[in-house]
Amino acid sequence: MNKIVFITGATSGFGEACALQFAEAGYDIIINGRREDRLKQLKKDLEEKFSVRVLSLPFDVSNRDAVFSAVDGIAGDWRNINVLINNAGLALGRDFFDEADLDEWDTMMDTNVKGLLYVSRAVLPLMISQNKGHIINLGSVAAKEVYERGNVYCASKFAVDALSKSMRIDLLRHNIKVTAIHPGAAETEFSLVRFKGDAAKANAVYNGFKPLTAKDVADVIFYCTTVPEHVCINDLVICPSQQADAIYFHKE
Template sequence: MARVTSTKPGTVFVTGASSGFGAAVARRFAADGARVVAAARRTDRLKDLAGEFGPQVLPLQLDVRDRAGVAAAVAALPEEFSAVDVLVNNAGLALGLGPAQDADLDDWDQMIDTNCKGLVYCTRAILPGMVARRRGHVINLGSVAGSYPYPGGNVYGGSKAFVHQFSLNLRSDLHGTGVRVTCVEPGMADTEFSLVRFSGDRGKADNVYEGMQPMTADDIAESIHWAATMPQHVNVNTIELMATAQSFAPFQVAREP
């Protein structure tokens, strides 16, 4: 039997690469020798990444919510970055933690536009090339919030449930093409996630992780790199991971006084 070797991605396209999971993913693949398209709205934050790895990393200003902008950016990639082997749909956010009846509809729109529409825009722009080359890997960042509800999770959790189901349906559509799909679904991880959710309130963000050890961006990047470098005949459908200190709570019960 022939020896099975791991997959070695040549070009990786990462959205939301300016911080958190995205920056860690970009560094992990670049350190492994891959060319990386580091896409983000805040290109000033990509300077350190580009300075660290030089021409191996291509900083790309991109708002995934801009459908035409996504299509144009992918079409204009330099030749050496144009054959994307791995797409990491990382760009996403949570806003607010209030109940649905009090939520800000602008927050809901932004989460849906980024977490759902932005993800499908990037996937649709890059996927045809993967199918034509009969290789590639789409890795979507979901969340445990897509499977397990919690108070205030409303649209954020719904958007991540979409990511999970969209990933499964991509697998079905891509049957026989050689293109792989993985949904990575983290629990508590200490990044800028909570700072964004609480509109920059550092105290509230820090309280989320007080007294426990959350996962890190590097932990998530390692799981993504592992899935992407498995042998070509192996597809990791879903990775769900939590901090050891995080688990499951009882159901809520409203009791009359």
């Protein structure tokens, strides 16, 4: 029987790259996202290219009832989840604190923090019943330093950092690993979403240096799940070589 990985936010970026990476390694894949058309296409692509099983679960991670209903409805051996990748998340806006949009604040906190909490809490009983599992939480370099006009996005990722540490401690007794992955600048849909579809602003973020790709991050995530059973990578920051942290870059 193949191992099973559950990936939230699988319709683009790190999530989609992880789905491809794990499917290539022979995992059966549970994919989640809000865009059902993209989930349907991804399911088709994974099944045809890698001959693995794929279960599609379209729901919004910030909707608590939808999360628990979807996970409770998982049947049969699909319940034997080995790896959960809490990837769903986003940034909205780059505004000064006193000028920011409150709805955007709510969306970031609901998705980046509450979504991670809901999905983890829903999936954990399935891992606990096996007395094993591995949870990967996608943070950010913004979880390590606060930068100007980052306010609530940074706060949400600081929360992911703290929750990952807390989960690691609390889940020791269940033999469940927890790893926080904190990527730096990566060329995905992230900036396009942050700047509300303004491609010029989004592309300018990556001028003057070579950013990470989604596959770079997926490679690291996969590696963290394949270390020996007695090894756990608790916390990992990955940046382009021309980026030191959330603030400092060398651009040419």
